[in-house]
Amino acid sequence: xxxxxxxxxxxxxxxxxxxxxxxxxxxxxxxxxxxxxxxxxxxxxxxxxxxxxxxxxxxxxxxxxxxxxxxxxxxxxxxxxxxxxxxxxxxxxxxxxxxxxxxxxxxxxxxxxxxxxxxxxxxxxxxxxxxxxxxxxxxxxxxxxxxxxxxxxxxxxxxxxxxxxxxxxxxxxxxxxxxxxxxxxxxxxxxxxxxxxxxxxxxxxxxxxxxxxxxxxxxxxxxxxxxxxxxxxxxxxxxxxxxxxxxxxxxxxxxxxxxxxxxxxxxxxxxxxxxxxxxxxxxxxxxxxxxxxxxxxxxxxxxxxxxxxxxxxxxxxxxxxxxxxxxxxxxxxxxxxxxxxxxxxxxxxxxx
Numbered sequence: 001x002x003x004x005x006x007x008x009x010x011x012x013x014x015x016x017x018x019x020x021x022x023x024x025x026x027x028x029x030x031x032x033x034x035x036x037x038x039x040x041x042x043x044x045x046x047x048x049x050x051x052x053x054x055x056x057x058x059x060x061x062x063x064x065x066x067x068x069x070x071x072x073x074x075x076x077x078x079x080x081x082x083x084x085x086x087x088x089x090x091x092x093x094x095x096x097x098x099x100x101x102x103x104x105x106x107x108x109x110x111x112x113x114x115x116x117x118x119x120x121x122x123x124x125x126x127x128x129x130x131x132x133x134x135x136x137x138x139x140x141x142x143x144x145x146x147x148x149x150x151x152x153x154x155x156x157x158x159x160x161x162x163x164x165x166x167x168x169x170x171x172x173x174x175x176x177x178x179x180x181x182x183x184x185x186x187x188x189x190x191x192x193x194x195x196x197x198x199x200x201x202x203x204x205x206x207x208x209x210x211x212x213x214x215x216x217x218x219x220x221x222x223x224x225x226x227x228x229x230x231x232x233x234x235x236x237x238x239x240x241x242x243x244x245x246x247x248x249x250x251x252x253x254x255x256x257x258x259x260x261x262x263x264x265x266x267x268x269x270x271x272x273x274x275x276x277x278x279x280x281x282x283x284x285x286x287x288x289x290x291x292x293x294x295x296x297x298x299x300x301x302x303x304x305x306x307x308x309x310x311x312x313x314x315x316x317x318x319x320x321x322x323x324x325x326x327x328x329x330x331x332x333x334x335x336x337x338x339x340x341x342x343x344x345x346x347x348x349x350x351x352x
Contacts (some may be wrong), residue, residue, distance in 0.1 A: 010061035010069035017076060018156045019113050024108035025049060032104055037351075048112040055119050064127050065253030067329050079118025081248040083110040156190040158263035159183075196316040203249050203323045211251055211351055214242045214283055215275050221254050222273060225262065232262050232271060239276040242283040244348035246328035253324035256284070257344045261289035283348045289342040321346070 025045030032038045059069065087110030093101050141215040171307075215238040222234055244250075261271045276288040325332040325346055333345040 004129065009059075010066070010073045011056045013070075014056035014059060014074045014119055015053060017073075017080065018049050021052060021080075021112040021115050022046055022049035024111055028108045029102045038080065038105075041109070045105075045108050045112045048109075048116050048156070049210070052112070052119055057117075060202030062123060062127065064123070064130050065329065067305055068126040068130050070093075072119065072126045076119035078114060079121070080111055080114035080338065083114025083117070086110065086335045100322075101189045107222045147186065153190065156186040156193075160186045160190075187282060194314065196320065199249075199252070200316065200319055200323055203247060203327060208248070209245045209328060210246050210248050211243055214244050214348075215287060216241070217251060218254055218273060218275060218285065221251060221258060225255075225258050229262050233339070234258075234262075234271045234273065237272070239274075242275060243351040244283045244328075244330075245351050246348055247324050249320070249324050250328065253321045254287075256320050257346070261287050261291070261344070264291040264319065269273055277350070278347065282349060283350045285346045285348075286343055288337050288341060288343040290337065293341070 016125060022045075025042045028036060028045065029042040034043075062069070064072070084107055086104045091100070091106050094100060160183045163183045166179045167176045167183075219236070219238075222240075224235065226232075226234060247253075258271070258273070268291060272288045273284075274284075274288070276284050276286075278284050321344070322332055325348075326347060330348040332342075333347075335343045335345060337343045
């Protein structure tokens with residue numbers, strides 16, 4: 001059963017705010033009488049409220065995220081409250097000076113005007129912030145791809161061409177099978193690199209989310225990896241069957257985190273996977289290993305605002321994690337596991 005909190009959308013909150021302001025205008029009309037001045041005042045309040053309702057109607061057309069829409073709603077409510085308090089302060093001054101009139105109109109007009117200015121201004125502000133953030137993300141993505149391709153293309157092709165020279169200069173019946181094997185190995189690495197960079201771009205470009213049952217999805221990925229890595233011990237602790245809404249690439253990101261943990265864990269060590277909720281009620285997926293840990297330069301690449309020059313295929317797996325969480329309104333943390341190893345912590349908004 002879907003809870004009320006999941007059915008309420010930002011546009012519903014804006015509808016409620018506009019309706020509230022319109023209701024204030026009606027109350028003003030009923031309490032102040034139907035004189036021409038009062039009717040005109042009510043018309044002004046109603047017209048402004050209608051702009052708020054129109055904004056709610058067009059809310060789905062705005063190219064901003066769900067969290068951004070809620071932020072715009074909060075800004076709108078905040079500005080409405082500020083305008084109303086300012087109007088009350090003005091009326092209080094008038095009352096002290098002996099002219100306590102127009103209380104109903106002043107508060108109703110201020111609330112409606114604050115709602116319109118706050119919601120529309122909030123939308124523009126959030127849109128600007130998200131477009132700026134999108135541009136920064138795109139710049140970072142292009143930097144990653146450019147440095148990865150420059151670094152890996154040069155290295156892998158240099159090795160492949162060197163062994164190709166060996167084949168070309170081999171005399172008679174010399175065995176060149178080892179050179180051919182090495183050439184194939186490095187070309188396959190290069191192909192893997194291009195596939196991963198393409199996958200990262202695909203994640204960044206996709207503008208949709210899907211619902212996942214976190215524990216069953218993680219259990220499925222673990223079962224597949226147990227078959228591929230039978231000697232690695234993987235223990236699990238699932239607090240509950242949590243549902244999250246995230247980017248469709250979440251299963252791939254979980255695979256990357258699990259493979260990274262397995263490949264950097266000694267044979268006698270273990271990997272622990274935990275699904276739980278945190279103090280904020282968010283869903284948390286933790287993958288902890290007791291191996292050598294993620295290289296410092298890969299951690300620096302993820303944590304710093306500017307991409308570091310040392311990026312390779314392993315680092316691209318972390319970038320798949322990073323972009324998946326970023327496009328899911330989640331967070332990614334890479335923390336030290338004591339005494340050794342790394343904890344990859346992914347946090348998601350829950351679907352209740």
